[in-house]
Amino acid sequence: MLLRSPRFAAEPAPPFELKGSLFTLTVLHLFQLDRVAIERHLAWKVKQAPSFFNNTPVVIDLEDLAEPPHKPDEMDFNGLYELLRGHGMAPVGVRNGSPELQAVARQAGLPLLPDNRSTGATRKPERSELAPIRSRIVNHPVRSGQQVYAPDGDLIVLGTVSAGAEVIADGNIHIYGALRGRALAGVKGDVETRIFCQSLEAELISIAGRYRISEQINLDPAERGKAMQVHLVDDRLVIDHLAR
Amino acid sequence: MWDGNLATVIVVTSGKGGVGKTTTSASFATGLAQRGYRTVVIDFDVGLRNLDLIMGCERRVVYDFINIINGEANLNQALIRDKRVENLHVLPASQTRDKEALTKEGVERVLNELRQNFEYIVCDSPAGIERGALMALYFADEALVVTNPEVSSVRDSDRILGILASRSRRAEQGEAPVKEHLVLARYAPERADRGDMLSVEDVLEILGIPLLGVIPESSTVLQSSNAGVPVILEDGSDAGAAYGDLVDRFLGKNLPHRFITTQKKGFLKRLFGGG
Numbered sequence: 001m002l003l004r005s006p007r008f009a010a011e012p013a014p015p016f017e018l019k020g021s022l023f024t025l026t027v028l029h030l031f032q033l034d035r036v037a038i039e040r041h042l043a044w045k046v047k048q049a050p051s052f053f054n055n056t057p058v059v060i061d062l063e064d065l066a067e068p069p070h071k072p073d074e075m076d077f078n079g080l081y082e083l084l085r086g087h088g089m090a091p092v093g094v095r096n097g098s099p100e101l102q103a104v105a106r107q108a109g110l111p112l113l114p115d116n117r118s119t120g121a122t123r124k125p126e127r128s129e130l131a132p133i134r135s136r137i138v139n140h141p142v143r144s145g146q147q148v149y150a151p152d153g154d155l156i157v158l159g160t161v162s163a164g165a166e167v168i169a170d171g172n173i174h175i176y177g178a179l180r181g182r183a184l185a186g187v188k189g190d191v192e193t194r195i196f197c198q199s200l201e202a203e204l205i206s207i208a209g210r211y212r213i214s215e216q217i218n219l220d221p222a223e224r225g226k227a228m229q230v231h232l233v234d235d236r237l238v239i240d241h242l243a244r
Numbered sequence: 245m246w247d248g249n250l251a252t253v254i255v256v257t258s259g260k261g262g263v264g265k266t267t268t269s270a271s272f273a274t275g276l277a278q279r280g281y282r283t284v285v286i287d288f289d290v291g292l293r294n295l296d297l298i299m300g301c302e303r304r305v306v307y308d309f310i311n312i313i314n315g316e317a318n319l320n321q322a323l324i325r326d327k328r329v330e331n332l333h334v335l336p337a338s339q340t341r342d343k344e345a346l347t348k349e350g351v352e353r354v355l356n357e358l359r360q361n362f363e364y365i366v367c368d369s370p371a372g373i374e375r376g377a378l379m380a381l382y383f384a385d386e387a388l389v390v391t392n393p394e395v396s397s398v399r400d401s402d403r404i405l406g407i408l409a410s411r412s413r414r415a416e417q418g419e420a421p422v423k424e425h426l427v428l429a430r431y432a433p434e435r436a437d438r439g440d441m442l443s444v445e446d447v448l449e450i451l452g453i454p455l456l457g458v459i460p461e462s463s464t465v466l467q468s469s470n471a472g473v474p475v476i477l478e479d480g481s482d483a484g485a486a487y488g489d490l491v492d493r494f495l496g497k498n499l500p501h502r503f504i505t506t507q508k509k510g511f512l513k514r515l516f517g518g519g
């Protein structure tokens with residue numbers, strides 16, 4: 001907002017703006033049109049999880065309908081709508097079904113939502129590879145005698161790691177303060193991991209099992225208080241400046 | 245009638261022994277009472293009772309903290325009223341028992357009872373990180389961490405700060421953290437200047453908590469301990485004046501730190517005066 005140029009500031013603000021967004025919606029897969037059976041099953045479902053049915057938006061999927069009505073006008077979307085509303089659900093649209101059924105649904109005020117499952121089949125395997133890596137964020141200094149471990153991911157410390165403290169991660173270690181204790185990154189053997197800190201005064205640094213103790217770190221005293229990184233190059237620990 | 249819910253529990257702790265916890269507890273509690281607050285100071289060093297000596301009330305001990313925890317006496321029988329300062333009471337430790345007698349339930353019950361009658365409850369912690377020290381800090385709202393300007397003391401204080409942040413009742417129940425204050429005791433500016441001792445800046449850089457007071461190394465501390473007089477009552481002594489400033493700062497006054505420099509007073513005053 002602060003960077004907005006005077007040209008934009010001078011224009012009157014528009015009353016609204018359209019933006020795309022993704023939602024996770026509950027899909028109600030309709031198998032049959034027996035109103036009594038639907039109502040009975042709905043009542044049972046609501047009893048199971050009353051808090052779930054609190055104006056919950058749902059999409060009605062018509063693909064699995066066992067016996068589609070012979071004539072589209074046998075399909076009572078208005079009745080179905082009322083039934084679902086009455087049980088705490090808010091139908092927002094329909095998906096799949098014959099074009100005739102979709103036309104009836106549109107007349108009842110239920111828009112057609114695109115079926116995304118055809119593309120979903122090819123995407124699925126990628127999902128697991130793209131699962132976000134969990135980072136552990138520590139909001140306080142890590143004091144002498146404390147040990148913090150971030151399994152499966154990075155460890156981020158918003159403070160100093162004191163002498164006698166130990167920070168360990170399967171991934172990288174980021175320390176927004178001085179590192180005076182021990183830091184062990186990539187403890188499950190990931191040689192690509194690194195250690196970053198605002199001042200390197202460590203007792204021990206280790207990446208994927210290769211370590212150096214304080215005596216072997218031998219930084220110039222002038223380097224104290226400078227941001228540094230530790231990484232592996234050809235299986236050797238290398239300490240570099242972060243600042244350029 | 246005082247609303248007991250507003251009572252503040254303050255632990256005086258350090259990790260390391262011999263750094264000035266009991267001296268600080270005695271003077272801090274006396275200072276609070278001098279300024280009109282109903283204050284009680286409790287000795288948690290069960291088995292190594294010292295606070296009564298420093299407070300000069302060792303000849304008046306009848307019942308102690310453990311007697312109350314075990315229900316063998318009531319609070320009024322055990323609390324010793326200070327003869328010099330109004331509003332000040334001492335709850336001595338037991339000399340014949342050990343720290344295992346301190347149960348969490350018992351300590352909590354006694355503290356809750358004290359909350360009804362006192363505004364400040366000062367808990368003098370034993371050294372170490374075992375049961376006695378853990379019980380002294382468990383119920384704390386604020387902590388005075390006493391450190392000497394040498395590396396082992398600073399590291400032990402760092403350890404205690406970690407325990408305060410992870411094993412106190414406030415930490416366990418996810419409440420606001422224990423408020424931490426640094427007390428740097430036995431400070432000799434000329435030795436810090438020579439590099440024999442850590443400087444105030446060195447200690448602050450390592451521990452990273454606000455500085456409440458610097459107590460200068462002083463022979464008066466030893467003399468007054470032996471005489472059973474909290475050093476804050478020694479008029480004209482540097483250590484007593486430093487404790488007076490510390491109490492005022494704790495109560496919200498913005499005072500510059502004294503006794504931390506040899507000559508360059510102006511510069512450091514500016515550096516630490518704002519804290």
